[in-house]
Amino acid sequence: MVLDFEKEKLIRELKKRKPNKVLVQLAEGIKQNAPEISEVMESLGIECIFSGETCWGGCSVAVQEAEALGVDLIVHFGHAQFIETDFPALYIEVKDLLNLNPVLKKSVQHVKEFGTIGLSFSVQHKHDLEKIKKFYEDLGKKVILSKKAGHVAYEGHIVGCQYEGLKAIENEVDAFVIFGNQFHSMGATLAVKKPVILIDVYNDDVRNMKGLRDKILKQRVISIDRLRDAKNVGVIIEVKLGQKFGSPKKILQKLRDAGKNAILITMSELTPDKIMNFYSIDAFIELACPRIAIDDFAKYSKPILTLKEALVALGEKSWDDILETGII
Ligand code: SF4
CATH class of the missing domain: 3.40.50.11840 (Diphthamide synthesis DPH1/DPH2 domain 1)
Structure with missing residues (x-):
């Protein structure tokens, strides 16, 4: 690299x-x-x-x-x-200095049925944007960049917890093409309903993310059910400045109103070894990076939920609402 x-x-x-x-x-x-x-x-x-x-x-x-x-x-x-x-x-x-030509060519067959594509990239590939756009425009595609919304820094820029910019153009595009790695494209496929094509520049691979979306959504439903049955619940906050996703006080109150014993736990970073000794806690809700709950599902023996998922378990939101607005 x-x-x-x-x-x-x-x-x-x-x-x-x-x-x-x-x-x-x-x-x-x-x-x-x-x-x-x-x-x-x-x-x-x-x-x-x-x-x-x-x-x-x-x-x-x-x-x-x-x-x-x-x-x-x-x-x-x-x-x-x-x-x-x-x-x-x-x-x-x-900047990642890569020869994108082989992977761009590989992507042609994956995008052939789509007339308009929504394009997003992780920040290391921003300098290649004009080249990527021109490649698809030369194929006769219309290219629309995801909007600058939430905490993303640029039009087209994608961040693992911010998909408002993709949702903002969803009605105008037939599919999304994401330049980067599985992390961003997996988040995108959970946020939007249109097909998401990952251009995996590191593994020289192109993939449609559909199968992964279905698998993850099934895992999320299992975690929501386990929170419904939980008696003792830990709400985890991190001290990282940019990782404040929701009000701890409000969610604690909602959990208590639902008859659960809820405690607040702070950490510098949520990891499996840190929660291991909280034996008596049946389920955790994390208000830190929402990707921990989703991406690291298999690493935790206890269910870890995002705030949105917790609200589904508590009956404040429906699962369909979450699918509509994006689970991240
Ligand atoms: S909260 Fe998570 S997904 Fe969002 S920028 Fe931080 S590490 Fe990335």
């Missing part, structure tokens, strides 16, 4: 902001590039500390770590800006 760390932008910004000490956050897939980044910082005389905490999305902005370490700036690599923070932060999105 050849990556462009936008060194010119990085150096320009660092010279402008003149930090003495920075905290560097690297997205999970690029942590191996830490020495390369360190060299740039050192060449400018900047003290640099790398965060070893997980960094799955632009929602993770390590403000607490930065304050504890007394740094002047956070440099966050690999994601677009997701939220505003009071703490100074610089986002370097990182």
